Amino acid sequence: DAKTTQPPSMDCAEGRAANLPCNHSTISGNEYVYWYRQIHSQGPQYIIHGLKNNETNEMASLIITEDRKSSTLILPHATLRDTAVYYCIVRLPHGSGNTGKLIFGQGTTLQVKP
Amino acid sequence: NAGVTQTPKFRILKIGQSMTLQCAQDMNHNYMYWYRQDPGMGLKLIYYSVGAGITDKGEVPNGYNVSRSTTEDFPLRLELAAPSQTSVYFCASTRGGSYEQYFGPGTRLTVT
Numbered sequence: 001d002a003k004t005t006q007p008p009s010m011d012c013a014e015g016r017a018a019n020l021p022c023n024h025s026t027i028s029g030n031e032y033v034y035w036y037r038q039i040h041s042q043g044p045q046y047i048i049h050g051l052k053n054n055e056t057n058e059m060a061s062l063i064i065t066e067d068r069k070s071s072t073l074i075l076p077h078a079t080l081r082d083t084a085v086y087y088c089i090v091r092l093p094h095g096s097g098n099t100g101k102l103i104f105g106q107g108t109t110l111q112v113k114p
Numbered sequence: 115n116a117g118v119t120q121t122p123k124f125r126i127l128k129i130g131q132s133m134t135l136q137c138a139q140d141m142n143h144n145y146m147y148w149y150r151q152d153p154g155m156g157l158k159l160i161y162y163s164v165g166a167g168i169t170d171k172g173e174v175p176n177g178y179n180v181s182r183s184t185t186e187d188f189p190l191r192l193e194l195a196a197p198s199q200t201s202v203y204f205c206a207s208t209r210g211g212s213y214e215q216y217f218g219p220g221t222r223l224t225v226t
Contacts, residue, residue, distance in 0.1 A: 043219050099170070101172060104158070
């Protein structure tokens, strides 16, 4: 599984968009990019994932560059409840011997400020 | 659906004691995982299972054992607890493919 690099911390003003970057320059062609977050030592919560195209759901948007070597998670209108550690993870889908295990790095601690 | 449930929520063990951390899911997921998280660190995989009767080691399996007799349950056994096993333990499950993993609320274990 490819390694990811994220900034250790970021701040964002409440109500503004939070843009969290992630580098995954060694990503292989069939590896997906996943984003999870962990709020105050709770279990990690899935946010979004994608392979090549940009994705959007009710929580966030995921922008993946054309060469797939980096991505950005966008929280469009950050609230205080979005303060958390955000993890960017790349992994293969299950099948062909792949177990789907997640490899967590240190993540980015996002602090949303009033 | 209750999702992924874990018991107990908290536990204090003395060095050398043993215990079993329970994990159950009601989503009929084949894949289940145990992770541990030390303070200020990301999660590390202990053991995983791709279906009933099939388990395998992750990154940090030493000092732990697992079993998977049913699809729903994936207990983690600590034998001869050591202070290095003080951590928060998370269980997760997924249906496979590129689907996301669902995590339980965690068990906070202290070994003194």
